[in-house]
Amino acid sequence: MEGLKKFLFRGNLVQLAVAVVVGAQFSALVTQFVKSFIDPLLALVGGNPNLSHLKFTIGEGKFLYGDFLSVALTFLISSLVVYFVLVAPMAKLISYLDRDQAATEKDCPHCLSQIPIKASRCAHCTQEVPVGV
Template identity: 60%
Template sequence: MSGFKKFLLRGNLVELAVAFVVGAAFAGLVKDFANSFITPLIALVGGKPDYTHLAVTINDTEFPYGVFLTSAIAFLITAVIVYFFVVLPMTKLIERMDRNQEVTERECPECLGTIPVKARRCQFCTAEVTPVVQTPA
């Protein structure tokens, strides 16, 4: 029982549970945004993208491919929304934040250990390395 308790109280399990709950709430937010704004805009141009009534019948068996088609279109719309309204702005923000951070470490060319940028000798293999002169940004 102590192993199970230890498993439940591990940090990454709690982080995963929180990420799942936040992800589910975010999925609802994206879906509602698509239904409230994007789908009506598409409907203005080409009609509402609802093809659930489309089906083909072979030997008295109905294959409702329209359900899949509607879901595929909804997926593509959701992916575009997430990319342009979440991923792209966050990528730009992270790039902007990283640009202002000063690099303090580098790899030793001999042993590939991590050494300070201003080091003249590697602390692991004692190879001589030329210090990097940083120019102000």
């Protein structure tokens, strides 16, 4: 029982649970944004975005490929919205905030591994390295 308690209250498990809950809410937010704003814009350009009427039958089986196409298009549009509204601006913001940070590591001229700037000897290949180079 003690092991179970340690497992349940470990920080990683709590962080994972929070990430799943936030991720589910974020997914709902993106889906609603696409439904509310992007789908109507696409309907203005290309007509009705609902493809659920597309299907074919073989014998007794009905293959509703229109529903799949609708979900695939929603996924594609949602991915594009997330990328252009969140990922690209955040990457630009992070690069803007990191531009003034001084370098803390340099390449070893012998083995090309990363070592601290003030190191006089490489920790990987043990060769002497000029300080400040």
